[in-house]
Amino acid sequence: MDNTAAIAVEGLRKRYGDVQAVDGVSFEVARGEFYGILGPNGAGKTTTLELVEGLREPDEGSARLLGEPAWPRRKDLLRRIGVQLQASAFFEKLTAREQIRTFAALYDVPRERADAMLESVGLTEKRDVRDDKLSGGQAQRLSIACALVHDPELVFLDEPTTGLDPQARRNLWDLLRGLNSAGRTVVLTTHYMDEAELLCDRVAIMDAGRILRVGPPADLIRELGVDTLEDVFLQLTGREYRE
Numbered sequence: 001m002d003n004t005a006a007i008a009v010e011g012l013r014k015r016y017g018d019v020q021a022v023d024g025v026s027f028e029v030a031r032g033e034f035y036g037i038l039g040p041n042g043a044g045k046t047t048t049l050e051l052v053e054g055l056r057e058p059d060e061g062s063a064r065l066l067g068e069p070a071w072p073r074r075k076d077l078l079r080r081i082g083v084q085l086q087a088s089a090f091f092e093k094l095t096a097r098e099q100i101r102t103f104a105a106l107y108d109v110p111r112e113r114a115d116a117m118l119e120s121v122g123l124t125e126k127r128d129v130r131d132d133k134l135s136g137g138q139a140q141r142l143s144i145a146c147a148l149v150h151d152p153e154l155v156f157l158d159e160p161t162t163g164l165d166p167q168a169r170r171n172l173w174d175l176l177r178g179l180n181s182a183g184r185t186v187v188l189t190t191h192y193m194d195e196a197e198l199l200c201d202r203v204a205i206m207d208a209g210r211i212l213r214v215g216p217p218a219d220l221i222r223e224l225g226v227d228t229l230e231d232v233f234l235q236l237t238g239r240e241y242r243e
């Protein structure tokens with residue numbers, strides 16, 4: 001049994017020009033944990049995920065995934081993780097089914113499994129529709145299905161439910177809970193505090209490139225003496241607009 005953390009992040013920093021997007025971030029995610037990264041617009045959530053996923057090189061610090069360094073990227077590690085890419089990262093001019101079967105083929109995953117993933121995100125009826133003709137929510141569900149098709153041990157999702165209708169949102173929650181119950185580690189960012197409270201074992205609240213607080217939602221609510229995770233969020237990050 002491998003007891004190393006699913007994710008171990010130490011002192012990550014990333015600057016874009018004048019903007020210190022990530023400013024010394026450290027955290028650990030245990031295997032099998034459901035972990036949320038929360039924060040206002042521009043807090044550095046996406047950049048943190050990209051550094052942890054090995055899609056960007058940090059200026060400082062390091063991230064380890066499943067015991068291996070995230071950077072430089074390594075093919076054998078990529079097979080073990082799933083990253084929800086933006087719909088713009090689709091192969092051009094393929095139908096939904098061709099799209100997911102292409103991802104499946106990259107990982108030697110049988111077509112039947114690709115078709116089953118399409119079904120699990122409710123896109124079987126759209127299988128012959130080209131990805132640029134899918135609605136925003138449908139394209140997003142396709143991108144999530146593509147990230148999960150090779151049954152990765154560790155899954156990263158950046159705002160997976162933004163723009164989804166209530167049905168798709170609930171169904172995605174069920175899908176992610178099912179994955180997590182089967183032992184997969186899930187890391188997501190979200191702006192929906194109800195979603196984070198319901199799904200996440202622990203959340204990290206970020207602002208201005210730093211993690212302000214980490215803990216199970218119920219513990220944070222109790223520690224701050226408030227009623228909901230949204231209250232925790234607003235108390236820690238304030239109410240003024242961000243970028």
Ligand SMILES: Nc1ncnc2c1ncn2[C@@H]1O[C@H](COP(=O)(O)OP(=O)(O)OP(=O)(O)O)[C@@H](O)[C@H]1O
Nearest residue numbers: 016019021039040041042043044045046047048243
């Ligand atoms: N490629 C880039 N080039 C320059 N600046 C960037 C780039 N990506 C992000 N930034 C800046 O870095 C900061 C952090 O952005 P990031 O996208 O990580 O935040 P976020 O928490 O994911 O925000 P949101 O909730 O709005 O998605 C912001 O100030 C943003 O403008």
